[in-house]
Each structure stands twice: as C-alpha cells, then as structure tokens.
Amino acid sequence: MSQFKIHSIQTAPGIAQPLLEGSLKKYGFVPNLHGGLAEAPAALKAYIDLTALFDQISFSPTERQVILLAVSVENHCTYCVAAHSMIAKHMVKADPAIVEALRNGKPLSDAKMDALASFTRAVVKNRGAVCGQTLDKFITAGYSRVQVLEVLLGVAFKTLSNYTNHIIDTPLDTAFQAEAWAEPAQSSSAKCA
Template identity: 70%
Template sequence: MSQFNIYSIPKAPLAAQSLLEGAQQNYGFVPNLLGGLAESPTVLQAYLNLGAILDKTSLTPVERQVVLLSASIENHCAYCVAAHSIIAKHMVKADAAMVNALREQQPLPDKKLDALATFTRAVVKQRGMVVGKALDSFIAAGYSRAQVLEVVLGVTMKTLSNYANHIMHTPLDAQFQAEAWEEPAQCGKQCA
C-alpha cells in the first residue's frame, strides 16, 4: 500500500497544477507517475525538465526510447517499461519487434541500437563506472563521447522516475495496460 497520493490537476499542489495541465495536453491524460511526482512540484518540474533536455540531445527519438526502456528494465520498473513501450511504439513509431526484444532482454536486430541498449544497461548495472570493453564497444558502434554523456542523462531521468515509482507504488494507467510488463524469471523454478 502506498503512502502517496496520485494527484489530479485540481487537487494537486498549486505549483504543480500548470505542470500537470501541460502533461494533459501532451498525453491526453495525466500519467499516474506525474500525478505522484506532483507531491513535490520541484521534483515534478525537475523530471519534466530532464525530459525536455534529453529531447535536445543528438540521440534520435528511437535511440532515446532505447535508453529509457533499457534503464527502466535494468531498474525493474514495470510502470516505466509499460509507459515507454507505448510511447516507443505509438508516439515515436519505433519498430515493435525492437521494443519487444528490449522488453524480453534479447539482442536487438539493429547492431547499433543493440550497442546502445548494452551500454545503457552497463551504465545502470555498474553505477556509471563503465570503462574498457563496454565503453569501447559503444564508441566502435558509431556513437560519440558526447552521446556517452547523453546516455547518462537518460539514465539520470529514468533513475528519478524508476525509484519514485518503486517508493510510491505507482499504479499503471489504463492507457499503458496493453504493454504491462513483468520481469522475466532469471532462474526458473530453482529460485522459488
């Protein structure tokens, strides 16, 4: 059970209301994540600002979704995996097979995007201490040193939302239910 509210626009703190109105215009509804972050209008603003800044990077919209999905999967955030699966497939028009491969933690058919997903997972797993082969492979795939830092920005954005979702127990919006995600069992019956 969560100790947090999921605010609607009229019930949100005053400083969060205009931010939630912007989300309503962008998505056609206020995602529960944003309604939960409205508890702290400053955090809500920070999250939205990170997203706006990430949109200005040299990563394409599909590449940004690869980063956001890969980080969310690595952080075990079912809410963000579902939300970004919908965003990737329907808003960004990413290849559904690629999104499904990410969700299933399988290699991506596009080698460059696979290198991006692998590098993003390494950043999360290794808490940013990525050197050697992981970094070299990312650069060898055609990414720049600037894009290394842009991946870190995407991971930062998702760490904020992933951790907040874990703490708030954010319920999945009906709009994201079609892509509900459960992490695949890593070790089968022997772990039970």
C-alpha cells in the same frame, strides 16, 4: 499499500497545478507518475525539465526509447517499461522487435542499437563505472563521446521516474495497459528494505 497519493490537478499543491495542466495538454491525460511526483513540485518540475532536455539530445527518437527502456528494464520498473513500450511502438513507430527484445533483456538484431542498449544497461548495472571494452564497443559502433554523456542524462532522467514508481507504487495508466510488463522469471527484483 502506498503512503502516497496520485494527485489530480485539483488536489495537487498549488505550485504543481500548472505543471499538471501542462501534462494534460501534452498527453491528453495526467499520467499517474506526474500525479505522484506532484507531491513534491520540485521533483515534478525536474522530471518535466529533464524530459524536455532529453528530447533535444542527438539520438534519434527510437534510440532515445532504447535508452529509456533499457534503463527501466534494468531498474525493474513495470510502469516505465509499459509506458515507454507504448511510446516506442505507437508514437515513435519503433520496430516492435526492438521493443520486445528490450522488454525481455535480449540482444537487439541491429548491432548499433544493441551497442546502445548494452552500454546503457552497463551504466545502470555498474552505477556509471563503465570503461574498457564496453565503452570501446559503444564508440566503435558509431557513437560519440557526446553521446556517452547523453546516455548518462537518460539514465538520470529515467532513474528519477523508476525510483519514484517503486516508492509510490504508481498504478499503471489505462493508456499503457496494452503494454503491461512483468519481469522475466530469471530477473531478480530488488526487495523493499
């Protein structure tokens, strides 16, 4: 059982209340992740600020969701996989086959998108120590050095939420239930230390 509370606007620390009000305006509800992060207002603000920055990078909306889903699957985050599957399919209108391949850790049929997903997974798996063929494949697929660093921004942003969800055991919001995700059987999820 989690030792953390999922805050509402009313129960959140005062400094976090306007941030949660902003979440309510943006999404029509306060995502449980935001309610959990509200325990530490600076963490919630960092997450909101990183979201805004990530939305401004050079990748298309679909490519941004590829990054966020690849990170979340690699980090075994059931909450974020469900949330970004919903966002990708219903808000961004990404090809459902891309979303399903990402959710299952499979190659993508689009070679450029697959290079993006593979590079992102490698960054997470190797804790940023990515070079040689993996980096060359990413650049050869048509991505730039700027985009290498933008992937790192996505990894940092999503790792904050993935790890938060692991630690506070964030319950999945009703809005994301249709995309609930369980890790594929061959995955080995990290266990509590």
